[in-house]
Amino acid sequence: MSEILTITTDEVVPDREAVFEHQGIPAGRAVAAEIEALCTAAMEVFRQAAAPAGVLAEISKADFATLYKGDGQNEDATPVDEIYPRAKHLALFAVTVGEEVSRRIADGFKSKDFVDACMLDSVASASAERAVEIVQQRFLERATARSPAATKGEHRRLAGVPTGETPVPQFSSRAEKILDISSTGGDRRSPVDGVLAYSPGYCGWDISGQRKLFEFLKPETVGISLGESCLMQPLKSVSGVFIIGPKAIHLFDNCYSFCGRCTTHNCRDRIRALDAGG
Amino acid sequence: MTETTDAPKDILANIAQCVQTGKADANMNIPMGSKGQPGVAEWVDQAIAKDVPPQTILAEGLMAGLQVIGKKFAANEVFIPEVLIAARAMHAGMNKLKPLFAEQDMPSRGTFVMGTVQGDLHDIGKNLVCMLLEGAGWRIIDVGVDCAPEKLVAAIKEHPDCAVGLSALLTTTMVAMGKAVSAIRESFPDKTVIVGGAPVTEEFAKEIGASGYAPDPSAAIDLLDRLQPAA
Ligand code: B12
Ligand code: SF4
Secondary structure, X not given: OOEEEOOOHHHHOOOHHHHHHHOOOOOOOOOOHHHHHHHHXXXXXXXXXXXXXXXXXXXXXXXXXXXXXXXXXXXXOOHHHHHHHHOXXXXXXXXXXXXXXXXXXXXXXXXXXXXXXXXXXXXHHHHHHHHHHHHHHXXXXXXXXXXXXXXXXXXXXXXXOOOOOOOOHHHHHHHHHHHOOOOOOOOOOOOOEEEEEEOOOOOOOOHHHHHHHHHHHOHXXXXXXXXXXXXXXXXXXXXXXXXXXXXXXXXOOOOOOOHHHOOOOHHHHHHHHHHOOO | OXXXXXXXXXXXXXXXXXXXXXXXXXXXXXXXXXXXXXXXXXXXXXXXXXXXXXXXXXXXXXXXXXXXXXXXXXXXXXXXXXXXXXXXXXXXXXXXXXXXXXXXXXXXXXXXXXXXXXXXXXXXXXXXXXXXHHHOOEEEEEEEEEEOHHHHHHHHHHOOOOEEEEEOOOHHHHHHHHHHHHHHHHHXXXXXXXXXXXXXXXXXXXXXXOXXXXXXXXXXXXXXXXXOOOO
């Protein structure tokens, strides 16, 4: 059963840094006052135009196993294949910042107002990503309130490298660090669960997986539709699965067959952020 | 800003400088605190008043300024907003020059027909490529997003000497890119067709029979120079 989520515009207004990142400006780089001003103006337009919405549906591992296979177009081995069997909770999601924002961006381009349209585009993209974070955090809080954190033993078992594979030293030490099981003495933290989102179109999960995801989740109820080419409308929408479990289940080495073609290696940042507490 | 005499070469240098800083006209407060000072529009007016040929203003003022920004962009010294602000300033100058060129004489590097392929609605990448190619002197025919192959072929028929650009942002719509290239090749076997977009690669471009791939607008300018050198 899908749950319609209430998401406010205030919640999804992105950080300036996230917007600048979408403008291709490296993190930490000084930004000229006029570009700051453009960003402020775009944020204001965004506040007027945004209509964020989202939908969430918990899903069993068995159902997810079928859904994830999709039309059989995924890569042979993917991170999600390894991660979800060790998860404690799974939920499909779709979020959007609404159609009006995209309309304003398109209008801006049509009237050759590239500067403002492009900044608004970046605000909207960063906001869609922010919406994912908001919903994922809510799901984590709710799920962990419902079920107690796993014991250290469980964490250790769940964090194990996939059976049949030789443990990678780097993997093991990072897992130990996250689980806080290698430190000696003192007041050890109990291991906490973490959540990450994985989306069709990323890391070996073929984008055609959107079809099965939509069949199950029915995001049409909040105005998100799927076209023949698996493109969602409104454009500034994101879909995927939230996977909750001991943080260490999300650790993997980026040496899948498709990682060589990856231009972002974004999984490293995501794992780092999780490690830092997310 | 260049120390100003009203010699044409200084005026042209000021135009180029204002394009780089994005100072479109006197009214604009970019860079911050510069409101009231002349911008591209005013310097172009001065150049016209001094009888500098419009072609020279375009090449040695406006385009020279944008080229510097293009190079800085490629070297990661400036980023998307600076490029767009510079292009906007350049347009302020172009608008002044347009009436001076009879439609036929508006100098152009060539015509570039550009569209996002069928099933894909993304247009920001396409728009940026169009804008920077325009800055490099190309006349742009933007056929929009979700372009069926027939629409592209029709646009090429209207502009038979054009080069073509196709954009796609999803792996699913890369299939449509392949179909678009095949349809173009059927009617125009030797047409220059360049492709780009986040998931597109050099390898994929070869596979579908495109003439070339470019990861960004600056590379697209160079690629077109190689594939279809200026007459
Ligand atoms: C921002 C972003 C988003 C934003 C906004 C999307 C949008 N475009 O409006 C949000 C967060 C909403 C989003 C959502 C999704 N995204 Co997204 N997204 C991106 C990201 C990070 C940047 C895209 C962008 O706007 N770039 C800025 C523009 C200016 O760049 P560009 O379009 O690539 O164009 C430049 C060049 O490519 C080139 N170029 C472009 N066209 C042409 C044409 C020619 C001829 C030439 C020469 C050059 C050229 O020049 C341009 C300027 O430099 C890319 C990854 C990446 N690094 O590119 C993924 C990416 C496009 N997304 C991807 C995916 C999968 C998705 C989702 C399906 C995920 C999901 N399941 O929800 C959804 C789809 C949304 C939908 N409506 O269906 C994939 C697509 C690949 C695939 N598997 O199909 C990418 C490539 C990430 C990846 N896996 O590597 N996304
Ligand atoms: S390297 Fe890229 S493709 Fe490979 S898992 Fe990481 S993010 Fe995914």
